[in-house]
Amino acid sequence: xxxxxxxxxxxxxxxxxDVELRCDPIxxxxxxxxxxxxxxxxxxxxIYFQGNSAPDKSGLPSDRFSAExxxxxxxxxxxxxxxxxxxAVYLCASEDWGGAETQYFGPGTRLLVL
Amino acid sequence: xxxxxxxxxxITVSEGASLELRCNYSYGATPYLFWYVQSPGQGLQxxxxxxxxxxxxxxxxxxxxxxxxxxxxxxLRKPSVHWSDAAEYFCAVGRTxxxxxxxxxxxxxxxx
Numbered sequence: 001x002x003x004x005x006x007x008x009x010x011x012x013x014x015x016x017x018d019v020e021l022r023c024d025p026i027x028x029x030x031x032x033x034x035x036x037x038x039x040x041x042x043x044x045x046x047i048y049f050q051g052n053s054a055p056d057k058s059g060l061p062s063d064r065f066s067a068e069x070x071x072x073x074x075x076x077x078x079x080x081x082x083x084x085x086x087x088a089v090y091l092c093a094s095e096d097w098g099g100a101e102t103q104y105f106g107p108g109t110r111l112l113v114l
Numbered sequence: 115x116x117x118x119x120x121x122x123x124x125i126t127v128s129e130g131a132s133l134e135l136r137c138n139y140s141y142g143a144t145p146y147l148f149w150y151v152q153s154p155g156q157g158l159q160x161x162x163x164x165x166x167x168x169x170x171x172x173x174x175x176x177x178x179x180x181x182x183x184x185x186x187x188x189x190l191r192k193p194s195v196h197w198s199d200a201a202e203y204f205c206a207v208g209r210t211x212x213x214x215x216x217x218x219x220x221x222x223x224x225x226x
Contacts, residue, residue: 002155033214034124041116042204043158059213088174091157103214105150 004106012112013082018107021077023096025044033103034067034077037089082113116141117140118207120217128225129194135190135220137205147188149179158204200224
């Protein structure tokens, strides 16, 4: 079946604008993660969704970042009033809870804030 | 605190040579350990994982890794590197709560 997809693949925006990044997880996967990957850095955990439970937002770097997951499937990561330091690759991963702790990653959205 | 260290930022090997990528972790309990590979423009792909049992784990693409509790290490190895192995490699440990912890990655260059 299809893997995790993300859109757009690239996004260039001006400082101060809002952006929305989309993630379509693997069908049936109950868990969904967002990570940020900055140049030369590892993956930074942002947020985690699991079924109908309240999301774990402990990794969001500021209140400009938010995410939602509609219908337990598609997720949108929103960054408000973007700053240049928000430039990074944003990766989404889904996991079949109880499926041996394996995350499947999408190709990422490369965000550039000018 | 949980953490993962990949001490080698960049490694260059000749095609056909053996490879070892280092990973050290800090974790309070028996860890779940992972190696992922990221090719340019691609998402991360799981190479192998360790949960319990045999400390030598076989993965895809001819990779293996050995869990050494006494050294808090989970090094990735391949006996003969192919040009297509050039990529970024990430070690990860999980999970505490909902989080997986990733190293900063090792970039592998393969020269003919």
